[in-house]
Every structure is written in structure tokens, then in C-alpha cells.
Amino acid sequence: MRRVKGGLGHQLRAILVLAWLNGLLPIIRSPLWTISTLTMPISLLVLLTILYKNVGLVMGIVGGLIWSMLSSGTALIGDAAYYRLELKFQQMIVATPTNPLAYTVGLALSEVVFTLPGIVLFAVLFTVITPVDQWEALRVTLSLVLLWYSVSALAFYSSTLFTYIRYIWAVASLLTLVLGILPPVYYPAIYLGRMWWLAYLVPTSSSALIIQDAVGVVHYSPLQVNLAYLSEVTWCLLGTVLVMRVARWRSS
């Protein structure tokens, strides 16, 4: 029989193949679909701009960036569960040299690709409306990458908890509420008053806090900003631990 490989090179290629088949292809096949994920953050942007003019516009753009990452996470929950429960695609991939980590990363990357129109839109608005220096741009990017990582890891982990596909849609919209609307993503964390620490409980508002500070729309103390980084990193570590626990393919 012919020999097959399963080394690092193969895993990297597998990640790209998954990003293509679950990210790029669906965008090309039905662009309308990706645009539908943009309706909510754009509505909020318009609403905030009408209500609060310039500040609202900036808050709406910052929120939109966070929202894009969040929606790539909720999409991942759905897709990972769909591939496992409905199509049995994951089970087909188990029986290949592609390892579970590559599968997870590939799907997570595919969701970013799928959310790319939104990310690009808000990134362009961001650079036009809120000129920041390189150092600040770096901070913003870093905090978004950390957010993407933690949200994807948590999403993949939670997708494995489902045994029945129809619960997913309910959970995805619940998560959007709990991670996107309730915490200070679209409003300053200082509005929470003495409860400001609540912002650190979820990675989305920690990330929002960093970006709001970087663009200068809200001013936080250095301690508050550093705590936000700490929270983001903690979520990334927690996410990694959880994914390691489930990314073994085999159910017990």
C-alpha cells in the first residue's frame, strides 16, 4: 500500500483545507449568508450614531469589531456540532491522519474567513474614523486575536457538550446576548459603577475595554486596562485547557 504522512506539514495543510471548505467556499457560494451576520452590528452602529453622534459612532465601530469575533465563535459552535451530529463529517475525519487539534484550528480559522466581510468593514471604518498610532493599532489587533482565540476555544468545547442539534440555535442566541449585549461591549465599563469588575468576567468586554481605551473614547486607569489583558489571557488559557480535554476525538 502507498505510504501516507501525518506530520506537521500535513496538519498545516489540513487547517487550510478546512478554512477553505468551511469558510471561503460558503462565502463564494452564498454571499448573502455572510452579510446576514452583519445586520445586527450594523443596526447597533446606526442606532448609536443617531443617538450619540460621534461617540456613538466610535462605540459602534469598536462593538462591531468585538461582535465579528463573537459571531465567528457562535458560528463555530453550530458548525462543529452540525458536522459531528448531523453530517458525521467529524467521524469521517477521525479516520484520517488529520489530528483533532488541526481540525479544531481549521474550523476556527474558517469562521474568521467567513466573518471576514464584517471584520474588513469595521476595520476600514475604524482606521478612517479613529486614527490611532501603530502602537495602539497593535494593541487593538492583539486584543482581538486573543478574543478570537478564547472565543473559538470555548465555542469548540461547548459544541462537544451537545447531543442534539436543535439546542444549538437557542444557545447561540443566548450567548450573543450574554457575551455581546449585556456586558460593556457597546457601552463604557464605567457605567457599571462599583460593579466595574463585571466587565472582566467575559472575554468580550475585556477586549472592548482595551480597545475603547486605545482609541480614547473612554479613559480607564492603567490598572483597569492591565486587568483586562489579564482577563483575556486567562480566558485563552482556560479555553486551551478545555479544548485539550475534548480534542481527543474519542468519546468515552
Add this chain to the structure above:
Amino acid sequence: MQAILVRGLRRSFGDKEVLRGIDLEIDYGKIAALLGPNGAGKTTLIRILTTELMPHGGEAYVAGYDVVRQAGEVRRRIAVIPQDARPITYMTPYEFVYSYLLLRGLPRIDARRAVKDSLEELGLWDVRKTPIYQLSGGMMRRVLVAAVLASNAEVIFLDEPTVGLDAVSRRVVWNSLRRYSSSGATIFLTTHYIDEAELISDVVFLIDNGLIVARGSPRELVESLPGKYVVEYPATINSDSCIRVGDSCLAFVESLNEIREGALRVSPKSLEHYVLITIKSWGENYEEG
């Protein structure tokens, strides 16, 4: 070395023992069929052999490697179509098979050649650019078969691969399976079409309630039945010379002159009759797997 070697394999779900000590061995280059009633444990066995589910006891080796301790080695050498699997529907057959092969680690040139050969073999070349959601159910199933048969796996597991295929498509699949196994690879499949198992498999395993209750070539098993013909009577008939199976009673006779009043149907003895009288638990497991 056997392609599949299983010793005393056990698995429970909760307090229900689903596999109760499975033993089997299958050589390279063979097509093996696993037959048994709903809930007998076929899918559970395949999930363990494809390293997707943990066994609770016993040993299993696929392509010479332990499915628990050497799962990585096993995974490189096998391919599977799980029960009820479906291809990703917004892709085209070409894209689906091609990306599956890339995920299997085939170089791109080899993959492209294998996709073409496989799609042609399974009669899908003309629809290679049609989105899969526009294909019929049977064609979707053939896309999956095309994918695994385009692979270079040494052992292929197919859990009910021919559900919903028409008579011609089934033959197309059968021919491809035979072609694939003749290169030295092993195919392990489950099916509820007993005529299919009889026609295509070199060896048949009957699983009942988590145990292998019979094994052999289809021919051997059929030969072991008495007589030439099987006459089916209603179960209500008063006779000791027939074997009750569900609502029927099967009588094995040498000649058609022995048919008595009230016979429901008569047919030459077949693997189906062997299975009917060998499985003891018909209708007891009505949970779907």
C-alpha cells in the same frame, strides 16, 4: 497478520451491555459483511474499530495496530463512512472528494487523479460540478463512497453504504468495492440487505445482542441449511417440522412436492433464511442506533 483482529471486545452504555465479548478476524483483500438486527451493536463495533469510541474491555487491532494505544497509526490506514453520514451539501462532488483526500494526506497530483477515477467509476463525473444539494439521495450516498474509495486506506469501514441506492447504483458500488479489495485492501461493511451480503462478501459475521453468533462464507452458511427450498407458513400453522420466526414458520424441504396447504411463499434457500433462523432476538431491540 490480519487486517482486523478482535478479541473479547466489550462495551456498555449505562448499564446496558451492547457488545458482550466480540471475537472476529478478517484477512487482507477480503470483503466482510456484518449482519444483525437493529440494535445488535454493529455501529458500536465500527465506532470502536475506527478509534472513535472507547471500548470497555477486550482487544482490537486494525491493520496490525491497537485501536486504543496506537490510534494514530490506525487512523492513517483506515477510512470510514459512518451510518447516516452525508456530504457537505454546498460543495460539489469534486470539491468534496478532493478535500477529503487532501485531509487524508494525499499529494495534490495523486488526489486529482484519484478524484477523477473515483467519480467516473461511481458514475458521478457528469455531475462533478453540481452542488451536492441538487443531487438525489442515492447520488449523495455515492459521493461518500467515491470519497473513501478514492483514498489509499488499507481497511475501509462502511456502515450501511447502500441504503437508498437503486438496483443499478448498488451494482456500481459493489463493483467498486470488489475492485478496491482486489488491490489487497479489506472492506468491512454492515448492511440490512442480506442478498447484498450474499452476493458481494467473502465472509459474513452474524451479530446478535452483542455477540457474534455465526461466521463463514455465504456459501458455507447457506449449505449448512437442510433441504433445497424454504416454504413459509403462517406462524399459526400446526407443525413441528417448521421453525418459527416472527409471524412466519419456515420449513426446509428437498422437493417442491412437499409443500402443504396454506404456504405463504416458496423460495430456494438463501443466506436470508440462514439469518432468519440463526438470530434469536428479532424485534427485541427496537432502539435505533
